[in-house]
Amino acid sequence: MDDISPSVERTAGPRTDAEDAELAFNVFAKSCPSRRTLEDVTGRWGSLTLGALHEGSLRFNELRRRIDGVSEKMLSQTLHSLERDGLVHREAQPTNPPRVDYELTPLGREVAERLLSLIHFVEARMPSVLDAQQSYDAARGAR
Amino acid sequence: MDDISPSVERTAGPRTDAEDAELAFNVFAKSCPSRRTLEDVTGRWGSLTLGALHEGSLRFNELRRRIDGVSEKMLSQTLHSLERDGLVHREAQPTNPPRVDYELTPLGREVAERLLSLIHFVEARMPSVLDAQQSYDAARGAR
DNA sequence: CAGCATCCAGCTTGATACTG
């Protein structure tokens, strides 16, 4: 029940490549690797990093300033994950002082586009969300 | 510099409503409320909950089973957040045993669509991601 | 069934200090 290969629950019959991909990697299944990747992408710092890089390549400390509140450590860690997933490319120049640029890969760009669609939508609807929160808080727990 | 109202950095001049919304609520700013909401939406359990509810309304334990690995506590907490943000509607029937259905609000549905676009894309490209991970691991730290 | 309250292990995170 806890098999190695990508989690799958299928019935039978032939399938298209598209079906295959979606069925083979199902985020709703606990042990599916797509879950980890989705978390890298949507995580607190991952989403903001991809969002920032969508506008163009940035250096380490530029990213740090752009993403208000991220620590050196978390940014470093986040960039490693995204690079490992093949979403971000790291370009280091062996100069002194060192200069390293980070930019999205083609795959990363596609991911970032979908992510930004979500981010922009949330930003645009914040007034509605804030209203809902006030109603909710007014109704129940003032805590 | 740490003001109360939604974080803004603008130059000047008139603006459209759309511009207004995007500029007023900027996730890249640490203290902007949109950041919290984005985290509710993209968080580990929030994203899966919205994804699951996109296919139709579900009861508490149906959700629990659907989202492999979520605990009672986390699901409960997640649903409260999403309800508070106005993305999920809770419909309780005062029967015995109790029956509670959760479903997306219109706003929640729009968010879920954008989220699912991202989720499906990631699922579909997992083979590429897995390849990238292997290359990365092979090159550097076998850790 | 649909939850809430409590406890606590441990992973994540943030400061700080140090390296190339």
Place this chain on the structure above:
DNA sequence: CAGTATCAAGCTGGATGCTG
């Protein structure tokens, strides 16, 4: 500049037990 290393602390999240 671009990170790594280390350590304390706090929050996340799981397990358990109970309520309506």
